[in-house]
Amino acid sequence: xxxxxxxxxxxxxxxxxxxxxxxxxxxxxxxxxxxxxxxxxxxxxxxxxxxxxxxxxxxxxxxxxxxxxxxxxxxxxxxxxxxxxxxxxxxxxxxxxxxxxxxxxxxxxxxxxxxxxxxxxxxxxxxxxxxxxxxxxxxxxxxxxx
Numbered sequence: 001x002x003x004x005x006x007x008x009x010x011x012x013x014x015x016x017x018x019x020x021x022x023x024x025x026x027x028x029x030x031x032x033x034x035x036x037x038x039x040x041x042x043x044x045x046x047x048x049x050x051x052x053x054x055x056x057x058x059x060x061x062x063x064x065x066x067x068x069x070x071x072x073x074x075x076x077x078x079x080x081x082x083x084x085x086x087x088x089x090x091x092x093x094x095x096x097x098x099x100x101x102x103x104x105x106x107x108x109x110x111x112x113x114x115x116x117x118x119x120x121x122x123x124x125x126x127x128x129x130x131x132x133x134x135x136x137x138x139x140x141x142x143x144x145x146x
Contacts, residue, residue, distance in 0.1 A: 029124060030073035034131035036062050044130055047110060049103040051134050051141075060138055067139030070132050074124065083143050089121065093145040102137065109133040 038059060040052050053063040071083065078089040085091035095101045110125030110133065125133060 029127045030070075032066065032070040032073070032128055032132035032135065034066060034129065034135060037066065037131050037135065040130055040134070047106065047125070047130055049106060050099050051102050051137050053134055053138050054098070054141075063135040063138035064142050065139075066132075067135035067137065068142075070128070071136050071139055074128065075136065078121070083140060092140050093143050095140060095144070097141055097144045105137050105140070106130075106133055109136070 037053065040046075040048060053059050071079075072081070075083075075092075079092050080086050080088075083092045095105060106125075108121060110123060110130075112119065112123035113121040
């Protein structure tokens with residue numbers, strides 16, 4: 001009986017350690033190639049509050065593909081693979097879909113989130129750019145859960 005509990009404890013410890021290592025890995029933002037996406041009007045530096053790629057189905061599909069890759073490289077360490085959170089950060093599959101969640105998303109993406117001097121999410125906007133943010137948002141619409 002003791003051997004079973006010992007094996008269980010060892011396995012549980014290994015899982016916790018593995019989760020810690022993955023969650024606290026290299027957090028250097030990875031560049032996102034958004035050259036296949038049209039520029040945002042009036043310009044890429046003027047931040048908009050609604051996803052500009054949603055209006056054109058072909059562009060939206062391209063944005064979703066780019067966004068899936070960008071999310072995996074830059075967001076998954078905290079928000080989870082396939083946007084399924086493991087508890088470190090919010091599960092983004094439940095973010096309001098469409099325009100209802102756009103403004104909240106782009107504000108967090110652009111400015112990050114901090115409380116009481118603790119950074120919960122670093123600002124990614126100036127590093128990765130607005131086009132990458134809207135591509136990620138497009139992909140999150142695709143994996144949305146009710």
